[in-house]
Amino acid sequence: MDFLRPASWEEALAAKAAHPSAVPVAGGTDVMVEINFDHRRPAHLLDLGRIGDLHDWQDEGTYVRLGAAVPYTRIIDELAAPLPGLALAARTVGSPQIRNRGSVGGNLGAASPAGDSHPPLLAAGAEVEAASVRGVRLIPVEEFYTGVKRNALAPDELVRAVRVRRATGPQQFSKVGTRNAMVIAVCAFALALHPDRRTVRTGIGSAAPTPVRARAAEEFLAAALAEEGLWESGAAVPEAVAREFAGLAAGACNPIDDVRGSAAYRRHAVAVMARRTLGWAWEAYRRGEGRAAPCA
Template structure:
C-alpha cells in the first residue's frame, strides 16, 4: 500500500487523476477500521490532512459551504443555528474522539445506508461539491447515493465541500440504537420544515439500500398543512394527519433483517420517529406564534 500525501488541493486532484483507485483519508474513522480488520486493502491511500481549506466553512446569506473535513464537533459548536438538523445528528456520531475526527465529507464518501448525517442532509436539501482536474460539479444529495456503500463520484473525483441550505424553520433528527451514540443506527429519521416554501422534507437512514427521502409522505403533509391553513394559524396538527404521515414514511422504507433489527421493526420505528419528529418540529414552529403580536408564526 502506497501513501500519498499532497500538500495542496491541486496536488490532491492530480494524484487522484493519476491513481483513480486511491482511497482518500482525513479523519480515518471509517477507512482505518476497514483496513485494520483487513476488509479493505487499497493500493493507495490519499492523505488529505494537510489541505487546510477542507477544514473550513463559510456561512452565506442562504447556505453554508461546509468543507469536506470539518469535524462533527465544529458543526455542533458553531453551526447549530444554521444547520440544526445536522448538529443534532452529529451529537449521535460515535464518541467524542470520533466526533473530533469524523466529518460529513467522510460520511458521504463511505455512503453507508446507516450514515448518521445522511437523513439530515436529505431533509435540509444539500449538494455535494465534487471536483477533479476536469472541473467542479454539484451533485444533489438525493442523487448522490447509488447503492450500498456506493456513490455518484467519478473515479477521479474528490469531495471538496457540502453546500447546505440554511435552516429557515425547525429541524429534527431521531435515531434508534442500543445507545444514543457509539452505535450504528438501527434506523434514523430526519425532518425539516421549510416555512418560506411551505414544504416539508425528510431523510431516512438504515432502512433501505441507500438513504432515502419519504417523498410521498412529504407531498401528503405539505398538501395537508397548506389546505388546512396550518402554516398561518399555527394550530396543532391533527392526530389523523400525523398518523397518515407516519404510515407513508414507513412505506418509503425497504429494510432488511440483520443483527441490529428486523425489517418489520425498522418500518415500525421509522413510523414512530416520523410522528415524533413532526411533533417536535411543529411545536417549535408554533412557539414562534407566542412571540409575535399577530399570533401567526414568523417564517425565518
C-alpha cells in the same frame, strides 16, 4: 500500500487522477478501521490532512458551505443555529474522539446507508461539491447515493465540500440504536420544515439500500398543512394527519433483516420517529423557534 500526502488541493486532484483507485483519508474513522481489520487493502491511501480549506466552512447566505473535513464537533459548536438538523445528528455520532475527527465528507464518501449525516442532509436540501482535474460539479444529495456503500463520484473525483441550505424553520433528527451511545443506527429519521416555501423534507437512514426521502409523506404533509391553514394559524396538527404522515414515511422504507434489527421493526420505528419528529418540529414552529439564524 503507498501513502500519498499532497500539500495542496491541486496536488490532491492530480494524485487522484493519476491513481483513481486511491482511497482518500481525512479523519480516517471509517477507512482505518477497515484497514486494521483487513477488510480493505487499497494500493494507495490519499491523505488530505494538510489541505487547509477542507477544514473550513463559509456562510454563503442561503447555504452554508462545509469543507469536506470539517469535523462533527465544529458543526455542533458553530453551526447549530443555521444547520440544526445536521448538528442534532452530529451529536449522536460515535464518541467525542470520533466527533473530533469524523466529518460529513467522510460520511458521504463511505455512503453507508446507516451514516448519521445522510438523513439531515436530505431533509435540509444539500448539494455535494465534487471536484477533479476536469472541473467541479454539484450533485443534489438525493442523487449522490447510488447503492449500498456506493456513490456518484467518478473515479478521479473527490468531495471538496457540501453546500447545505440554511434552516428557515425547525428541523429534527431521531435515531434508534441497540444502546444509548456510540452506536450504528438501526434506523434514523430527519424532518425539516421550510415555511418560506411551504414545503416539508425528510430523510431516512438505515431502512433501505441507500438513504432516502419519504416523498409521498412530504407531499401529503405539505398539502395538509396548507389546506388546513396551519402554516398561518400555527394550530395543532390533527392526529389523523400525523398518523397518515407516519404511515407514508414507513412506506418509503425498503429495509432488510440483519443483526441490528428486523425489517418489520425498522418500518415500525420509522413510523414512530416520523410522528415524534413532526410533533417536536411543529411545537417549535408554533413557538416561533427554529427560524433562520446567523452563523456563529
